[in-house]
Amino acid sequence: MIDLTLAEIASAVGGELLLGTGGATPETVVGGASQTDSREVRPGQIFFARRGEETDGHRFAGAAVDAGAALVVAERSVDDRVPQVIVPESTLALGALATEVVRRVREIGRLTIVGITGSNGKTTTKNLVAAMTERAGIATVASEKSFNNEVGGPLTMLRVDAGTDALVAEMGASAEGEIARLTAMAPPHIGVVLSVGLAHAGEFGGIETTFRTKSEMVRDLPASAVAVLNRDDPRVAQMAGLTEARVRWFGLHPEAEVRAEDVDSGPDGTRFLLRAGEASARLHFPVLGEHHVANALAASAIGLELGLSLDAVAESLAETAIAAPGRMQPLGGRDGITIINDAYNASPDSMSAALRTLAQIRRPEGRSVAVLGAMSELGEFSIEEHRRIGLLAVRLGISELVVVGAEARHLHISAINEGSWDGESVFFETQDEAFGYLADTLRPADTVIVKSSNAAGLQSLGDRLGEAFA
Numbered sequence: 001m002i003d004l005t006l007a008e009i010a011s012a013v014g015g016e017l018l019l020g021t022g023g024a025t026p027e028t029v030v031g032g033a034s035q036t037d038s039r040e041v042r043p044g045q046i047f048f049a050r051r052g053e054e055t056d057g058h059r060f061a062g063a064a065v066d067a068g069a070a071l072v073v074a075e076r077s078v079d080d081r082v083p084q085v086i087v088p089e090s091t092l093a094l095g096a097l098a099t100e101v102v103r104r105v106r107e108i109g110r111l112t113i114v115g116i117t118g119s120n121g122k123t124t125t126k127n128l129v130a131a132m133t134e135r136a137g138i139a140t141v142a143s144e145k146s147f148n149n150e151v152g153g154p155l156t157m158l159r160v161d162a163g164t165d166a167l168v169a170e171m172g173a174s175a176e177g178e179i180a181r182l183t184a185m186a187p188p189h190i191g192v193v194l195s196v197g198l199a200h201a202g203e204f205g206g207i208e209t210t211f212r213t214k215s216e217m218v219r220d221l222p223a224s225a226v227a228v229l230n231r232d233d234p235r236v237a238q239m240a241g242l243t244e245a246r247v248r249w250f251g252l253h254p255e256a257e258v259r260a261e262d263v264d265s266g267p268d269g270t271r272f273l274l275r276a277g278e279a280s281a282r283l284h285f286p287v288l289g290e291h292h293v294a295n296a297l298a299a300s301a302i303g304l305e306l307g308l309s310l311d312a313v314a315e316s317l318a319e320t321a322i323a324a325p326g327r328m329q330p331l332g333g334r335d336g337i338t339i340i341n342d343a344y345n346a347s348p349d350s351m352s353a354a355l356r357t358l359a360q361i362r363r364p365e366g367r368s369v370a371v372l373g374a375m376s377e378l379g380e381f382s383i384e385e386h387r388r389i390g391l392l393a394v395r396l397g398i399s400e401l402v403v404v405g406a407e408a409r410h411l412h413i414s415a416i417n418e419g420s421w422d423g424e425s426v427f428f429e430t431q432d433e434a435f436g437y438l439a440d441t442l443r444p445a446d447t448v449i450v451k452s453s454n455a456a457g458l459q460s461l462g463d464r465l466g467e468a469f470a
Contacts, residue, residue, distance in 0.1 A: 001046075001158050002101055003031035006071065006083050009046075012100035013073065013093035015085035024083045030070050034094065034158045036151055043068030046097075049078060050090045050151070057090070073097075091150055098154035099185045102167070105160050113186050114168045114302055117179055117217045118194025118230075119210065120350045121295040122148060122170040124287075124327060125194060128299035129168050132316040136308055139165040148172035153182045166306060171217065174377075176209060179216040190305050191217045191245065192228040194298055196235035197349040211235050221245035228301045230294060231256040248305065250297040258301040265290040267338065267361040267447070274314055276304055281314035286321070288328040288340060288361065291353035326459045328357070331466025335444040336366065339469055341462030346375045346453045348385045352392055358449045359396040366445030367399035371434065371461065373452025374407035383410050390414030394421045401425035404434045405456055431461045439468055 007026035010017040017026060032044035038060035041047050047064035049057035049072060061069075061078035072078060073085045073093050087093040105111050114129065116122050123145075130142035141164050143156045148170035160167050171182040183191070196211050218227040218239050225245040230236040232251035240247045249256040252263070260272040269286035270293055285296050296317050303313040326344030342354050355370060362368040370393055378385055390411040393401055400423055403412035415425040428434040442448065450462035 001031055001033055002104060002161050003029045004101075005029055006085075008100075009071065009073075009097060010085045013085060013087050013096045015073065015087035015093060018077060018080065018084040018086060020080040020083045022082055028083070032070060034097070034155060035064070035069075036094070036155065038064040038067065041067040041069050044070045046071045046073060048072075048090050048094050049074035050094075051075070094154045095150065095181065095185055098157040102157050102160060102186045105162065105164060108162055111160065111164055112166045112190070112306060113188045114166060114190045114192065114306075115171045115183055115186065115188035115217055116169065116192040116194070116298075116302075117171045117173070117214055118192075118236075119197035119214070120347055121194045121292075121298070122172060123344075124292060124295045125192070125298045125302075126168055126170050128296060128317065128320065129302050131320065132299065132303045132308060132313060133166055133168070133306065135316050135319075136306075136312060138306065139163050140168060141166070142168040143170045148182075149174075150178065150181065154185060157186050168302075173213050173216075176213045177216070179213060180220070183217060183220060188217070188221065188225060190226045190228060190302055191221050191243075192298055192302060193217050193236050193239055194230055194294065195233050195349065197347055207235075211238075215239050215242050218243040218245060226305055228298060228305070230298070231259075232294065248301050250301045251294065256297070258297050258304065260293050260297055263290060263293060265357070265360050267363070274300060274310065274317075276300065276310050279310045281310050283314045283318045285317050288330065289342075289353060289357040290360070291350070291357070292328065326462070328354075329462070329466075331462065332448075332469035334469045336363065336446075337442055337444065337469045338447045339462060339465045340447070340449040341459060341466060342449055342451045343373070343456070343458035343462050344454060346373075346451055346456075348375060348378070348381075348389065351375060351389050351451055354449055354451045355389070355393055355396055355398060358398065358447060362399075362447045363445045366447055367443065368397075369400045369402065369438075369442070369446055369448040370398050371402040371404065371438065371448060371450040371458065371465075372408060372411055373404045373456035373458040376407075376453035376455040382407075386410040387414040390425070391418065393425075394418040394423070397423070399423045402434055402438060403427045404431060404452070404458060404461070405429065407456070408452070431458065431464075435461060435464055435468075438465060442469065 034046040047069040133140040227245040231249040231253040250258040332339035412427040452458035
């Protein structure tokens, strides 16, 4: 974060400055990063005491000060050993400070802001772009993990400083207006929409609300900005008519300026011809799943907009190890058994893509085994979508389904109701039961994919299987 005085911080967040007993003055400078978790505070940082659904950060302000926090932003006085800024609402104050820091850094004139949203693929695309810019020597701040909401977004933004060339920020939402609030904090020069699907449909209330929410990324872009849009997604394609920005298409569609041709997926990734205008580069993208080609294309379009050459983009993609832990992560290997841990999160679209990938990459001499848990936040669509995934597994000829957790039971029931299926489906209430079954029944050359929403917790099951068959 850039250096700011205590008085400047208090003004930016609209709070009352209490100097405390340590001898600070309004002109005392604070320049450390910001944290909302007292366990992550380092000396010189700012601690924002937030009230959450499960706990109250004000209770841990003392621990943050013990860890070296130089300033506490809170809704009431909590520890006078360091300066405090008292605000009406700590989360709003966090966003206000992020807005001010980004504004000041933009005034320097070198910061390019990339905002990425979509129902699926945000973290993967962000990671691919960050790898490209790092390789090219572009000083970049990118979202850590999946920091993309009203808390994670500002925390990422507050990491920029005068030496930052690019801010690559995921911008997610669980309700209308949230992406607009994030883009107001850090107005993108490049606004990216990857997809509009049923992820979080229960919170949004339907696909049309999801469309309106995701389109917030491009609605307010000025004519000087760029909207990077997925030409293959009909709803995303509609957004071209909602923005004043120049549109740059990506996808498999022949109208896409950045597109993939001759796509060939296998157990070691995907090979394709990357085209951008008249230029092209043939590459092996070593991330499992043809659906990740769209993320690679989006990242390519962003990289080109940031000034990278097509060759530099292609070379970076070819060096990718995995998209991210828990996202199409190959594990295992003993007796030719492959465990693919893709259980960081799941939506109907990504679950379908994972099953299609499993069907494509299974070894002829082995079985395809799908270990599936619940897809969260689908609301009234939950039963229907879980049933649809069970039916899809049957139609793809998946050898065996292992369904884990009561919330995913409809997926199991849907599959076993298809009498013509040569495979089978088994159901377990707990991960331990599923692990025991798989440890006893997996055969040489089997290919296994583990997939669920993060709330279902199957990522740890995928890791356990990976270790067991290492």
